[in-house]
Amino acid sequence: MHIHVKDLTKRFGGEDAVTGVTFAIEEGKLIGLLGPSGGGKTTILRMLAGLEQPTSGEIYFHGQRVENLLPQKRGIGFVFQNYALFRHMTVANNIAFGLDVQKRPRKETKERVHELLALTGLSGLGERYPHQLSGGQKQRVAFARAIAPEPQLLLLDEPFAAIDAKVRKELRTWLRELINRLGITTIFVTHDQEEAVEVADEIMVIHKGRLEQKGTPWDIYKEPQTPFVAAFIGESNLVEDCSRLKGFERAGGAKAMIRPEFIELFKFGETSLLSALEQGVVRSVFFRGTNWEVEVETGAHRLLAYRSLEKETLQAGDEVGLLIHRLYRFDDRSGSMVENTGKTDPMPIFI
Structure with missing residues (x-):
């Protein structure tokens, strides 16, 4: 297993935001964390990334325990809901940011940026600034920046929430194809059932900080294991x-x-x-x-x-x-x- 989480719990002010969550994810899978707002999805993602410290529990990447490692030591790419692009940097420099932090050779960085501009459909836009891009283009830049250092794990926090419906649907297909091509283990947070079903290999349904069910979209739809999943997934x-x-x-x-x-x-x-x-x-x-x-x-x-x-x-x-x-x-x-x-x-x- 690429990722193994045991009894993960996060408490804020005496109340559990996440309670005893346990799961395993195989390498190369695209996993959707699905559930209503405020259910603990983003908190789980942030603990995997190292942006939140668990109150208790264990997180393993490739058998190595990582919950006490710094975020930059975990081999993770993170795409935020609001893109979080550097406004004063060009598209090319935004994509190169993680490579510059790693002090990669300039030639290698330039080649990698050129490769990613082509891969994400941004060829010819390298010298533009974020304010000159559409919402869909900004999100592609955010993806390119996240995967530039070749992370072992890609984490996406509601990546399409700020994009209009038509572009969002196009980006779903694009993301699915991109992840299949790259083979990066990916977890994305969403409250959109259609999005989770269309994109994910497997879905983890999160409700009130607990993992209700994990499985393929079809299995969860066909055989819900809890009353919440039965009522939440699909029309009912x-x-x-x-x-x-x-x-x-x-x-x-x-x-x-x-x-x-x-x-x-x-x-x-x-x-x-x-x-x-x-x-x-x-x-x-x-x-x-x-x-x-x-x-x-x-x-x-x-x-x-x-x-x-x-x-x-x-x-x-x-x-x-x-x-x-x-x-x-x-x-x-x-x-x-x-x-x-x-x-x-x-x-x-x-x-």
Whole structure:
């Protein structure tokens, strides 16, 4: 393992910002630290970088314990949310900064800067100053400066937060390709689920200073291990007592999370699975580009579901049947996926 963290804790003023976090990261992986604001993500990043001292716990890089090492001794590149470029320096001099601190030979530094200008799509901009650049270009300079000394670990603190949506999406793809090409182990902080899912090899979900779950984006989405992860990742409907839903009578009177894609909507005559259907009334319909987003009232619940553009369009006031294929049942300690027992083979027959 490239990085191994054991029982990492950070306390500010008697309160834990990070509590007992343990994880391992393989070399070359791109990891997203995902969670709501104030959850401890940046504090974890700063402890890895040496900018914060842990209250307790251990940090290992390649088997070497590093929590007492100075930041400059850890072989880390850091990209801040606000770029933190030196305004009085040109782009080329900003990129060269870490190399100059290491007192690299001038020729070697010049060659490395030229290489990085080309690699980050900044060729021809070396003599400009930060105020002459767009937000996306500034962030590329910040990346180039961070990787110039060839760090073993790259840390990114919400690197796209200050950039507009269109450029942010372009930079995500660029970052993914750049990290794959360089093979640098990278950890980036974000509260944007789409960003984490699109960019990261693995995601670590952080909530109230604790690591809720670590895994690939698909595994976390498909099999959430805690109630928080189930509700936080993706769209979800929460119900208080899932045993009141058809097909889930034996699930017990527990809370449940139902993703919109777990629900199939039918108009009268579209399916023969009448015994497994909840009856509902459409309250609103929104076009979302790839599908219809439909809000349906059924009993005491209002549930969000998706409907294919290939099917007949629903209107507010339409009576529909809802087939809830599965749900995520949970209590305060754990949760599990439960399938609808009211379904029979064959699957829904369309007529």
